[in-house]
Amino acid sequence: MCRLFCAGRVSARTKRDASMSLQKTIVNLLLKLPDPILVSMAGGKPVVRDGRTLDARFQFIAHSVTKRGPQPELTKEFARQGTEILTMLFGGTLEPGVSCQDRSLELEGRSIPARSYRPSNQNPLAPLLVFYHFGGGVVGSLETCHALCSILAKTIGCPVLSVDYRLAPEHPWPAGLNDAIDSYLWARDHAQEFGAPAGVAAVGGDSMGGNFSAIIAQEMQRRELPQPFLQLLIYPATTILETEGSMQTCADAYPLTADIMAWFMANYLPNSDLGPNLGEDLRVSPALAPSLAGLAPAIVITAGHDPLRDQGKAYAEALEAADVKVHFQCYDSLAHGFTAYTGGVPAADRACRELAAVAARAYRAMGG
Template identity: 50%
Template sequence: MSSRLSPRLSPGTRRDDTDLECVRTTKKQGKTMASDAAQKTILKLILSLPSPILRAMSGGGVVYKGGRTLDPRFQFFANAAKKLPPMTSLSPAEAVAGSAKGLAAVQGPLETGVRTESLSVEGPNGSIPCRAYRPPQTDAKAPLIVYAHMGGGVIGDLETCHAFCSILSRICSTTVISVDYRLAPDHKFPAGLEDVLAAYRWARDNTARFGAAPVPPAIGGDSMGGNFSAIIAQEMKRTGEPQPTLQILIYPAVDVASETASMTTYADAYPLTRATMDWFMGHYIGADADPADPRLSPDKTADLTGLAPAVVATAGFDPLVDQGEGYAKRLQAAGVPVSYRCYDSLAHGFTAFTGAIPAADDACREIAWLVREAFEKRTL
């Protein structure tokens, strides 16, 4: 007699009916996967067309704004997005599902030789799911990297920056720990921040497990993840804990009430608009939260001296571009070593487009090399 447990059947349900339903479900899943693969192949072929043809397919003409020229492939996606309902019209659950499906079509593959491992870290409200990206060869002199994904504190998960985390891991020859922090509106500020902070402290105490240098990890993220990263560096200073080895701030949101020029110039940019930012903050911030709180807006902190060195990267077509550049300049003025890059032709969220936009993939690899160079400048 087989020791395998049989599935429990509902009263009146025959075994044949259950088996048939399993077959139908499997076939349906197979068709969905085949359809997704076919769509991704077609999209790849379209995006390989010459720039003039892509621009013609995207409404014609070249998109200039604020002295910058939008990448034709981002222009293609921006034009296609006009046919979809805006995120502001969706519920958070609908936005999560729609974003995940869209990113799956443009995400690049896992880097060759990089392995992933599921982790569970104890947080302030239970276990925090994390994913470790282990490189083909670990450099024992390289620090760990703790990474927080974008998504306005409302959407996103471990898949959001999957390819980029693997790029960081391979190029920097170290383990990257991606954090699946709690999301609003179910978990408003500061829940997500607290999860990333807990994961950072756990990683700091477990460097030997990953063969990394016995120094504080680097802390990094894009958009809201960049917000968390800047805040955590400031929190380490406030509590007297060691600074992270490096801050990796990619198009960071550093002032949730910002009124910089780029908030107007790129108010209708793709994929992040001013209205979408307001939608995010409406879900993320509780009624009692103060937008000037440095744990919401790290740019409101007056004294930035003594913070960790930083790699700061921004996208040209992004309402947040002025925030990121301004924060980089403030760090430099405070004596913090900073490597800054603005990718003028790219849009917010480019770390998730490595499989669809060559310029985005190039930018992600350059950022990873900047991180590696920053690691190599430090001494144990």
Template identity: 55%
Template sequence: MADVQKLVLKTILSLPTPILRALSGGGVVYRGGRTLDPRFQFFAHAARGLPSMTALSPEEARAGSAKGLLAVSGPPEVGVRNESLTIDGPGGQIPIRAYRPAEQDSSAPLIVFAHFGGGVIGDLETCHAFCGILARIARTAVLSVDYRLAPDHRFPAGLDDVLAAYRWGRDNAARFGAAPGQAAIGGDSMGGNFAAVLAQEMQRAGEAQPAFQLLIYPAVDVASESPSMATYADSYPLSRPIMEWFMGHYMGPEADPADPRLSPDKTQDLTGLAPAIVVTAGFDPLVDQGEAYAKRLIAAGVPTVYRCYDSLAHGFTAFTGAVPAADAACREIAALVRAEIEK
């Protein structure tokens, strides 16, 4: 049944843009000087008939998200093999998945990657397609982390798992054909939050910086307002109410939103952090804070590449099988990573 549904969806999404927009409420979605991709417009329109994530339990949200992602994710990347294993973590075993391309650069660092999901939903399947793309184009091994989720494991449990997985990956990089003792950190959305925090935590701990940090539509400030929070408050798939639902489960009543481990943009001094690739999506409540963090990194002397994909929405790394522009963006991001490795 899932294959049939995916075929039907693919057929609809291949319709000419005017027809697709007509099926999506008509007209062009133009906001903040940006035009939404017609396929994301279709998904946003279709989602109006579904229960909001805010009305679901975390368990229901995880199941619904996993089912939805199956319909929009791309196929496994050709020329990339993967293996699943577990490592010791601060709260027990951490499932991880290692991706290795057929053509691998043994001088490149291992990339440890954390998926999106607000710290509440998501697993190794969430970023499966993207990790394959990243491994093949960047020509290096990628280690995806299935960190603990809230509300069963609130902040900082997920972050602690990613920190543990990063250190393990760095120390075991050669096992996966990467440069011995060399690792980079990456993630999208909450995973991007973890990646930004990790670079800062390495500095605070006196440890070597990651080879680079890849921050894809990162949540870097959960304590402050920005214009895009209002402009895209009702956006798909991440709206302001959903963000608040995530944070309510993730932080708990005792957490301080201004804690730099929750809001890395609150760290006053960013000098000396790892080179950064910062990516944002145009139709995303987080676009302003991602851009602002990139500008702060640049001002602090951190080598930084910034890209905004104006027509795309938050979470686009999961839509490689349904939105051609999302697939193209993911491949460009992987090429930016390769360029960083070659510096």
């Protein structure tokens, strides 16, 4: 009976994987069509926000998702499944010359899943990069940033450790953030296990992962500990209090809308006696810090069609005003989450390789 059940389960999984593979093939063939044809199939005219024209492939994907009509009620299960499906359809693959290994970080009282990436061209002087995926603190996994982490490892020539922090609402704030901070400290202290210099690590992430990374740099300063080697902040969420600018003009942008952001925060932040002004906590909104002086050098990347666009730029400007060395770039034609679309959107793949090259130059300039 057990054998029959297991055989049936394997068969169902095989059919599902085959179906997903077929869908991916069809989608990728469609995305190879010329831009004008894709635009004609996705509303007929280019999508322009704040003078920025959305990439035709992103427009086609967004139209394909939204034309299905009203979405089912947004639940954590539905959102997580949807994120993984989109990653399978549009995500890239492991870079040639990069090996990866799943592992568990044994921290005090808990284990955190992680995945390490080691490039064949690893520079023994290059510090370990600890990376945190996107997802509003509610969705996302090691898979959503798999391709990007391998691009970073190969381009920089450094090991990368991707951390699968706990998610809300099962584990509301500050559980995921605490995982991020503790895993960074663990990685810094165990860097030699990855063939990297001891006692130092860079930190990076996209969206919520960028939020965590910015907070980690500030938290190290508050604890009077050494700064990260580098901050890599990709379309970071730096404050939940912002309501103007791109928060309005990109409120309906795919895939991160204002409504979805509100849903994320409703799940991420606990309803408790911590107080109604939790958004003012620097461990939620790092942009509210009274001073950014003395923080690690930063690379800040934003996307043109993203509610978080303006706050990312503002954070880069605030860092620069505090005499922190900053590289800032906005990819005007791309949308939030573009790092997970490297397999289906060539402009997203180029952007990821470009930002990795910027990080590589920063590493070399600082002796890593």
